[in-house]
Amino acid sequence: MLEATEDNEPIAAAGEAASISKSARKRLLKQQRLQERKIERKAAEKERRREDLERRRREWEEKLADKTEEERTRLVESRKETRRERMEKRTEERSKRAERLRTAAVVGQKVVLDLEFSDLMSPSEIQSLAHQIMYCYAVNGKCEYPAHLWLTECNGKIGSQLQRLPGYDKWIIEKENRPYIEVFQDHKEKLIYLTADAETTLEELDTNRIYIIGGLVDRNRWKGITMKKANEQGIQTAKLPIGNYIKLASSQVLTVNQVVEILLKFVETRDWKNAFFTVIPQRKRGAVEIEGDDTIDVAKIEKECNEEGLEADAEEEVEEEYTDNDAIRAKKQRSESKTEETDNKSLCQLG
Numbered sequence: 001m002l003e004a005t006e007d008n009e010p011i012a013a014a015g016e017a018a019s020i021s022k023s024a025r026k027r028l029l030k031q032q033r034l035q036e037r038k039i040e041r042k043a044a045e046k047e048r049r050r051e052d053l054e055r056r057r058r059e060w061e062e063k064l065a066d067k068t069e070e071e072r073t074r075l076v077e078s079r080k081e082t083r084r085e086r087m088e089k090r091t092e093e094r095s096k097r098a099e100r101l102r103t104a105a106v107v108g109q110k111v112v113l114d115l116e117f118s119d120l121m122s123p124s125e126i127q128s129l130a131h132q133i134m135y136c137y138a139v140n141g142k143c144e145y146p147a148h149l150w151l152t153e154c155n156g157k158i159g160s161q162l163q164r165l166p167g168y169d170k171w172i173i174e175k176e177n178r179p180y181i182e183v184f185q186d187h188k189e190k191l192i193y194l195t196a197d198a199e200t201t202l203e204e205l206d207t208n209r210i211y212i213i214g215g216l217v218d219r220n221r222w223k224g225i226t227m228k229k230a231n232e233q234g235i236q237t238a239k240l241p242i243g244n245y246i247k248l249a250s251s252q253v254l255t256v257n258q259v260v261e262i263l264l265k266f267v268e269t270r271d272w273k274n275a276f277f278t279v280i281p282q283r284k285r286g287a288v289e290i291e292g293d294d295t296i297d298v299a300k301i302e303k304e305c306n307e308e309g310l311e312a313d314a315e316e317e318v319e320e321e322y323t324d325n326d327a328i329r330a331k332k333q334r335s336e337s338k339t340e341e342t343d344n345k346s347l348c349q350l351g
Contacts, residue, residue, distance in 0.1 A: 097141045101172035108148035109267055110210040111260060112180050114193075114226070115151060117216040118158040125217035130161035133215070136257045137171055143264045150174040152183055158215075181233055184210060191235040194259070197227035198237035201244070205266055213259055245273045248284055 020028070064072050113133060118126055133151065140146045154162055155177040162168055176183050184191055193212045194202070205211070214226035230237045240262065242248070254262075258279050265275035 098172055100146050101141060104146040104148045108146055109205055109207055109263065110150065111147045111263060112150040112152055112210060112212040113215050114180060114212050115158045115215045116153045116179060117214070118156055120222060121217050126157050126161050129215055129217050130158060130165060132256055133162065134165050136260050137173060139257045139261055140264065145264065145267050147260065147264060150176065152176045152178065152180040180212060188235060193226055193230035193235060193237045194240065195227045195230065195237050196239045197224050198239045200238045201241045202238040203241065205263065211263070213256060241272050242276055245276050246280060246285055254280065
């Protein structure tokens with residue numbers, strides 16, 4: 001199944017470690033090391049951004065230091081104009097993205113995130129899944145041919161967590177408190193649950209079909225649960241044809257945004273191999289040739305958003321020393337502090 005997993009959860013409690021096998025313990029230790037390195041990388045990236053912000057601030061101060069008051073004013077006004085143009089461009093891009101998503105609601109490939117499993121997850125896992133859904137939404141919005149995304153059973157604990165996400169109420173996405181089996185009760189024959197346990201391999205995407213991804217942060221505790229669910233409901237199942245093109249180097253774990261990216265890339269190219277090699281990170285592949293590197297990088301999306309905000313903050317900090325108009329300053333702070341924050345990692349496991 002395509003069940004959600006999560007990279008930042010503790011791997012195992014101390015009591016659990018004593019009862020697991022030697023090979024399982026090795027896997028857990030490896031995952032813990034990877035998690036520690038990930039935390040270190042994040043800390044290093046945060047420090048790099050801080051240093052970059054300080055560098056930009058110093059450069060701006062130095063640029064203004066030897067200028068006359070008239071020249072300073074001209075430079076500040078020029079920077080303001082540049083920022084206004086940038087904000088206008090962002091507004092235009094958001095408008096185009098919204099239009100693409102509205103069009104997708106009519107003609108796009110329907111993809112459902114099944115959120116029924118919140119009762120099986122801890123509060124931290126639910127929080128993780130909510131953030132992962134946010135990343136998934138952002139990836140879809142940036143795509144030229146976005147999917148028509150649905151969230152089903154987005155109530156209860158997961159619904160409350162989703163409500164905490166910035167801008168969630170404005171998402172152009174279908175939000176249903178009902179299970180998908182009720183939402184699509186008149187189109188049950190069109191439902192296909194994506195699960196690695198399926199015998200059928202997905203060869204083609206059909207816009208008349210509705211593909212379901214299970215949202216469950218389970219760390220393999222609930223292996224096969226979506227396959228069982230689909231069988232009990234009498235709906236079709238299928239697995240992505242990853243094995244036809246790639247031998248994954250580690251576990252059969254992909255993030256939800258990677259799964260959605262694969263579907264989106266296939267919609268664009270009609271080429272599974274291209275989709276897999278474009279989206280699946282090299283570290284997850286075995287000894288295979290790398291073909292293509294134009295993947296939609298969610299981490300990069302988040303990084304770019306953060307850096308844009310940091311750069312603007314640096315400019316504003318220095319400009320305030322040369323600006324007397326409090327109204328303009330307040331407006332500037334509000335406009336630059338509210339960038340669209342829906343860009344970002346939902347994890348999901350292949351069965």
